[in-house]
Amino acid sequence: EIVSMLMPSMRDAEYNLGEARARLREIPEFRRLMFQIWPSLSPTELLHDLFGSRALLKSAAKDVLTDQEAEALFRARAASRDEAIFSDADAALLDEARELLGPRPRKGGVIDEADEIATFGHIVIDEVQDLTPMQLRMASRRSSGAMTVVGDIAQATGPFAPSDWNAVLKLLPKDRAARVAELSVGYRIPREIMEFAGRLLATAAPGQSAPTAVREADEAPRVVRVDADALLAQVTGEAKELVGALDSGRIAVVCPDDMADAVSSALDAAGVAHGRAGSSALEATLTVVPVGVVKGLEMDAVIVVEPTAMYEHPDVGPRGLYVALTRSTQRLVVVTSRDLPTELRD
Template sequence: MEDFQSAYQEEKARLDRTLDTIDKELVRLRGIPVYTGHDYTEQVLEAGRDQQRRQLSQSGQEPYFGRLDFEEKGGTRTPLYIGKVGVGGETAQPIVIDWRAPVASLFYSFTGGDSAVYEAPEGLIEGLVYLKRNIVIRKQILERVVDTYNSEEEGPAVSDEFLLYRLGENKDNKLRDIVSTIQAEQDQIIRAGRNSALIIQGVAGSGKTTVALHRLAYLLYQYKEQISAGKMIIFAPNRMFINYISEVLPELGVGDIQQNTFSDWASNVLGLDEAPSDGPEALTEWFDHRSQNRLDDHELPGRFKGSLLFRDLLDQFVQQLEAACLPEEDFMPWDGAKLPLTTIKLWYEEEYKPYPLARRKERVLARIHRWVEMELKGAPSAAALKERKSRAAQREKAYAKKWPDLSPLPLYKAFIGAKKMQGLQLENMGAGIPKSILKVTQANLKKNIIKEEDLPALLYLFTRVDEIDGNLRFDHIVIDEAQDFSPFQIAVLDRFCKGHSFTILGDLSQGIHYYKGVREWNEMQVLFKPEETAYFALTRSYRSTMEIISFANNILRQGVGTDLLAVPVFRSADPVKVIKASGAERLPVIRRALDRIQKGPYKTAALLTRNLNDAQQLHKELSGLGYDLNLIDGRKSEYEGGISVLPVYLSKGLEFDAVMVTDVDEEYYGQQDAKLLYVGATRALHELWLLHGEKLPAYVTVDDPEIAVTAWPEN
């Protein structure tokens, strides 16, 4: 106890000195008039001062979260304080070291031992770690001091006490940063080099989304001269998820990073009036047990149109288009003047060949116009000049119309066979497309209906025939829930990305969208050279209790047949409740459970139904009984916290203090839907309920009373 009091008083005095230094520096910086002139040097200096003001203001409430006592080889023992933002001092040693700095990596990677090493710009730095201390400061008040390593004390090399303390906290309606509890395997991903495609397989609750967001903050710090926040983008599964993760980057002092869904972004690039999507109705149809078909992969539109085979067919189409695009005729601006086809072909096939097709077309037409202008100089009279100008303008316009429209949608319609392109005799590409997919796609395109599955092809045609504007190129791309992306989507995005700089993260065990996405990560890995990609597996789950993770692992083991199982952090709570409640007894049981949850300490809870119709009906019934519930139906762009009712497939990526999954019956959650139940079960942090009817799915077992029980809790 004395040691704790001594440590607390030491840190309290250090905090007071730090806050005093920050306050004085802020006063000094705020006393300097803001420069608004046009001198470039002064503008740069003002930008630096403004950044310092913002960083110090941010640091003033919670200046640091950790302390590491490190002795570099040949040096002296130095206490290093780690925070979200670095704070300089009067000496060479900063008051607070930015968590992204090289030496700060020791705070995350050190797991005990005689020595520690970190990588700095000047090479590997070796030394000794004497103390690793977690510090909780909220609103300038020192709340907690926990030593997770002390070389002078006996005990575990590195204790998980502080991690367990943070994991035990209840959730609100936003994802939060984990900068004070980043684990060694997560830090390795965060600090990986930028010019590679990182593919991260992470079990539910492994923190993969948060790790990816921290990686963005790290890349901006490490490569600040080479990349910018505005040239980064996060592709999220839906708009509500974007809102859910919206506060992590600002907490880390990072702004301006684009966050979007693939559908919305692609539609904006293509200039579509409305973004196509797998809307609530379409998803309900897919996930309703009555419409679960078992089509082969090549018969599923999303799988086929997302395949590299589909991309190869488009490549063949573009090659034919290039060969047939040029009108096979001389150009005659007026009678007696002729630009031979051989000359035009020379321009098209040789001089402008390095350019994409649309730019070649543009340059050939511009070259013809310049030739016409030169020829006009030989007009014998003003009257002849006027007549030739008029005639030439008409014939240039008519000649340009003989070229095909090279915008993506007309090209895609021609490729699918939904529309013929004037003057072009192209081989029918439909021979390589399954007839069932071809027929439906042709019918849709004739009605100008574009499906989400068509977007990769439209984008690919855009990149093949036109130049990508610099404003559309990214320095880095993050793709969340990447198991629902297709290889073709990744290949298209790579054309918009510099240096194959990707963070691709997901969980194959949560691949509930049977009709699209990937089944194995090598479907994406083959898109990159071996030296351009790296694979990481995050197997440790920090979200749920041991009981919930063990229960969910059993679903994977017996229902999915996978070895991608989660390793729990030692955090124990109540067993999973598997309660029989169907028919007339279903609603009273839900009410009883809700009342119990509301009396507890939880901030968030979820009722997960099998489909949207069930969610709407349950929300209506419970709201009529006076419960304050949020219905999540796929249309909202904001997650509001509290108690939510939603179909299980819309819960992916979210987490709640307590979760109740309804109608867990063989009829609704058969073997083919084990992944769906796994998603539902792993949304819970502290408490999980499953309600079922007469027959549970065969893969759901309650053999171990320490993991799952079938009786009501006593209190």
């Protein structure tokens, strides 16, 4: 690019661009100068250097992040860049850096086609509401323009949860107008459970409507209100009852993340066999599931513990509670020591 900018100033009409580049590459001093003022960085080198310098982070984050947010990104540099460790969350940043830096030239300035970002004729993404804006950009780069994305805005949680479909679509290819098709029929969740959980939609996802369920439940959702000191005993009793009622079904006790240990201990003390989500792959008939990992699960019966605590938690909120309440295909029991959120009260 530098050579291209300098060429118009060349008076020698016979001096061509390719020849100028070739001659400059042969000059060691020129190569050293170019590396100093325009270093050839890989994405991992760029992020490793950026995250390892408070000064660079402060400069890059100016008017974008708070000082506390910038400090949270700092991580001590590894002994060498090859030893740098990146998280899953860094993948989208590395891809963005790759796009901005461009493919790294091999010896002689030749670009390796393997370094180019491949595109696909059609991309299908499930649970798209859980992708961050940077992850959506990463997917968009690999699209030739045709995509099918599936998701439920009412189940979007996390710091980048979209408020509506426009927040998702604006980050996807714009080669053609998007068509949004809303699911109007529900086959998994019984009508009684869907109607109960659906009361949260006006808060969790304004403008979204619950699908019409095609089947009935064996019984309506039950809400059990108890004193706080009797909560765990009630949960244990409800779990025993469901295990006895459902011979071969899967049952989940969904609770606030910070209650999982207490619920598990109470079940142990009562001699109720159970598993823990993440440690037993839901192989047990009864599993204790923290609400933070319940998304995507499907159970025959669910006991939701302390829904108001979930509703009020900043990382869960109405959407997280909606997810918890819509995991059951047959029976739903809600056990609480507090008043239910306003939307769920009769």
